[in-house]
Amino acid sequence: MTSPDRALDPEALKLFSFNVFSQLSGAVTAGMIHIGDQLGLYRILAASDGLTSNGIAQAAHLSERWVREWCANQVAARIVTAGYSYEAHEAAGHIDENTTYKLTPEAVAVLANEEHPAFGMGMFHRLPATFDRLKDLPESFRTGVGFDYDAHGPDGAVGIERSFEPWSNAFLIDLVLPTLTGVIDKLRTGISVVDIGCGAGSAVLLMAKQFPKSTFVGIDISEHALARAAEKLVQSGLSNVNFMNAKTSDLPKSSSIDFVTTFDCIHDMTYPRKMIADIYRMLKEDGSWLLVDIKAGNTLQENVSKNPMAALMYGISVLSCMASALSDHNGEGLGTLGFPSLLAEDFARQAGFSSFQQLDIAHSVNAFYEIRK
Numbered sequence: 001m002t003s004p005d006r007a008l009d010p011e012a013l014k015l016f017s018f019n020v021f022s023q024l025s026g027a028v029t030a031g032m033i034h035i036g037d038q039l040g041l042y043r044i045l046a047a048s049d050g051l052t053s054n055g056i057a058q059a060a061h062l063s064e065r066w067v068r069e070w071c072a073n074q075v076a077a078r079i080v081t082a083g084y085s086y087e088a089h090e091a092a093g094h095i096d097e098n099t100t101y102k103l104t105p106e107a108v109a110v111l112a113n114e115e116h117p118a119f120g121m122g123m124f125h126r127l128p129a130t131f132d133r134l135k136d137l138p139e140s141f142r143t144g145v146g147f148d149y150d151a152h153g154p155d156g157a158v159g160i161e162r163s164f165e166p167w168s169n170a171f172l173i174d175l176v177l178p179t180l181t182g183v184i185d186k187l188r189t190g191i192s193v194v195d196i197g198c199g200a201g202s203a204v205l206l207m208a209k210q211f212p213k214s215t216f217v218g219i220d221i222s223e224h225a226l227a228r229a230a231e232k233l234v235q236s237g238l239s240n241v242n243f244m245n246a247k248t249s250d251l252p253k254s255s256s257i258d259f260v261t262t263f264d265c266i267h268d269m270t271y272p273r274k275m276i277a278d279i280y281r282m283l284k285e286d287g288s289w290l291l292v293d294i295k296a297g298n299t300l301q302e303n304v305s306k307n308p309m310a311a312l313m314y315g316i317s318v319l320s321c322m323a324s325a326l327s328d329h330n331g332e333g334l335g336t337l338g339f340p341s342l343l344a345e346d347f348a349r350q351a352g353f354s355s356f357q358q359l360d361i362a363h364s365v366n367a368f369y370e371i372r373k
């Protein structure tokens with residue numbers, strides 16, 4: 001050990017330890033949030049005016065003692081609110097069993113309402129599968145080679161679907177598409193659309209339902225995501241959508257596509273420059289590309305000072321995004337915060353695009369660009 005440049009400060013030690021264990025507290029509570037989502041506990045609370053642990057346990061067909069301890073974690077983490085019923089306490093004589101638990105309207109939106117754009121359970125859905133990859137990471141750190149999205153299993157794909165679908169359902173058609181030059185009119189008339197890195201196909205299916213005269217292809221390399229997309233396609237009954245695996249099928253022919261979309265996936269790709277060149281090639285002269293990717297600063301300092309979620313994002317990058325972008329030996333390895341607007345514009349112009357415009361769309365995590373030849 002090298003000698004430190006100052007003596008250990010006992011107060012700073014306490015604060016430092018507190019910071020480190022706060023991270024563990026977040027990780028453990030994240031696991032409890034996953035359980036609450038998986039067992040339907042938030043949905044039960046959302047449908048009630050407040051329930052005791054016994055009430056929640058009965059509604060969910062679970063053991064009360066386990067539910068009560070889970071509730072204690074949720075109250076301590078300020079996720080669920082606790083109230084105390086004097087009458088119930090008098091009747092039973094035990095405060096903890098007669099505490100009532102409730103969700104605020106904001107908690108309902110984030111934890112229980114799958115229709116709300118702020119619904120946030122997708123990332124927690126995929127948490128166990130994502131953390132399971134900690135087993136592989138030491139080897140990845142040694143070899144430099146990561147793993148693609150299929151390494152997170154079917155639940156990884158469903159977690160991604162549940163992460164992105166609520167916002168997309170709420171805003172893609174009415175807010176995002178109208179900001180693009182002429183795209184809505186063309187979609188109504190009937191054009192060829194490709195969504196690359198389509199995941200479970202939520203955006204493709206949403207657009208295909210809204211614009212029945214247009215034809216849509218969703219492209220991905222994840223078997224799990226494409227299996228989920230195929231399932232959703234059957235459920236939708238739509239006949240203007242196809243899904244394909246870019247590992248086994250050729251990308252669309254040159255100058256054959258009017259509109260390309262990519263949602264949160266270019267930074268995950270092993271060869272993003274090649275994909276952008278392919279997008280340029282497949283687009284018609286008057287075609288356009290809607291690029292949606294993570295809003296990032298150009299430096300670590302900028303991300304850390306401006307983005308309160310920077311630690312989460314750099315960690316997810318190691319576990320998922322950068323791991324995917326390095327799933328091949330020569331992968332570019334951009335990662336979650338690795339595709340800021342300056343780089344996106346540089347890659348687009350190198351591929352031949354002459355117009356690159358950031359769209360004025362407010363989103364907590366993503367930036368939106370309209371890119372044309």
Ligand SMILES: C[S@@+](CC[C@H](N)C(=O)[O-])C[C@H]1O[C@@H](n2cnc3c(N)ncnc32)[C@H](O)[C@@H]1O
Nearest residue numbers: 149164197198199220221222246263264265269
């Ligand atoms: C974060 S997910 C986003 C999925 C989807 N766009 C959504 O918004 O739900 C990134 C997706 O990119 C896919 N992907 C990574 N590299 C790819 C490539 N070279 N070609 C097509 N898809 C790719 C992954 O398999 C994964 O489904």
